[in-house]
Amino acid sequence: MKRRGGEDLRMKYLEASPLNYWGAKMKKTILFSKKVAETIIAIPTSSAASERAWSIFDHIHSERRNRLSVEKVEMLAYIYINYGTIQREEIDLARRQSCPESVD
Incomplete structure (x- = not known):
């Protein structure tokens, strides 16, 4: 057959x-x-991509920026996620948030 x-x-x-x-x-x-x-x-085959996305959303929704609209949060998350692809380097979100002048 x-x-x-x-x-x-x-x-x-x-x-x-x-x-x-x-x-x-x-x-x-x-x-x-x-x-x-x-x-x-x-759909990613592991939970790593989802965990990374939630971590980025958590970083964006800090106490100083919790009034952002959904569209702005999605735009910022898109930029954070794709920045490493463009620049070929990872973003250290904890370091950037605590000491932004040391990352540049």
């Missing part, structure tokens, strides 16, 4: 990421399945 797609489809998407596979396979059939697959594939 031959599976759907078979060997030809498997060889076509052998080097593709799972997200690209689902995007190409479900583009014509069910858009909802593609969105569900994107959401599931985006």
Whole structure:
């Protein structure tokens, strides 16, 4: 019994990421399945990313800045999370909060 797609489809998407596979396979059939697959594939496999995000949100919601809007908090968290990717260095949040002049 031959599976759907078979060997030809498997060889076509052998080097593709799972997200690209689902995007190409479900583009014509069910858009909802593609969105569900994107959401599931985006979930981190460990809790480290979630813990890092919560730590950043906790840092942003300090006593001095607890009146920020949700949009501003999300924007600041996005900047903190992606800063290390751009600069290729980690941010020491505790050091930056206690002694900001020593980090620059």
